[in-house]
Amino acid sequence: MDTMVLDLKGNVARKVAKLKEMKKQRGVTLLEIIIVLGIIGVIAAGVVILAQRAFTAQDLSAVQDDLTSVRTAMNEAYKDQAEYPAQTDSILTLSKSTIGDTTVSNASPIATLVRLGKISADEAFNGFSNDAFQIANAQTDSSSSQKKGFVVMVNGLASEECRNLISQMGNQWDYVEAVNTNAAAGSEPTITGKDFSVGKSGAILKTLTSGEIAPADIVADGVCDGQGSVNGVIFGSK
Structure with a gap:
């Protein structure tokens, strides 16, 4: 009888111990x-950030390539003219399917470049805003009334995109001005009346009379600090 009781107690003790071990194992597994x-969450967040940066870098690279094409095309198309053309018709009515169509009335410089075969329809549009590049003529010398320069507007930029674009290619241009308001996608800010011979000041980061753009200039108050994708950059060339 005593032996049976001891055996029963032993079995119960072993089962209790096994149950405790199983509970312990389940707890560790859950932990x-x-x-x-x-x-996994941390890694996924990191991957998302890296992907966003990669897409932004790709978009910035594409815009720089397109701007270079537009700049070259403007020089080629108007090198024998007394001055660069003024902004006339709105670029907001243009699409990639209509910009090269000569039956569609639009005398904006960017449409003219496409219709001359100087650039493609894809190169004529800003990938950030999906608007056609806005172009206007500009003065290179305040003592002359002739418009020997031109400006190109890149709109629809977030602060980081705006600053990165200026940092990467600002010093390649003759004139650079940052815009921090009213430059969202689907907008057409005023870019006429620019003079490359003025002094560097505030959002005007580079002119024909100033030196190169410093990093401190790009992060200064009033430069690319609009909330949301409302910022823009005006690049000028003679």
Whole structure:
């Protein structure tokens, strides 16, 4: 009888111990799952950030290539003219399917470049805003009334995109001005009346009379600090 009681107690004790061990194992497994999920979350967040940066870098590179094409095309198309053309018709009515269509009335410089075959329809549009590049003529010398220069507007930029674009290619141009308001996608800011011979001041970061753009200039108050994708950059060339 005593032996049976001892055996029963022993069996119960072993089962209790096994149950405790199983509970302990389940607890550790759950903790491990939580840790793994946490690690996966951190990695996923990092991947998203890296992907966003990669897409932004790709868009910036594409815009720079397009601006270079537009600049070259403007020089080629108007090198024998007394001055560059003024902004006339709105670019907001243009699409990639109509910009090269000569039956569509639009005398904007960017449409003329496409219709001359100097650039493609894809190169004529800003990838950030999906608007055609806005172009106007500009003075290179305040003592002359002739418009020997031109400006190109890149709109629809977030602050980081705006600053990166200026940092990467601002010093390649003769004139650079940042815009921090009213430059969202689908807008057409006023870019006429620019003079490349003025002094560098505020949002005007580079002119024919100033030196190169410093990093401190790009992060100064009033430069590319609009909330949302309302910023823009005006690039000028003679």
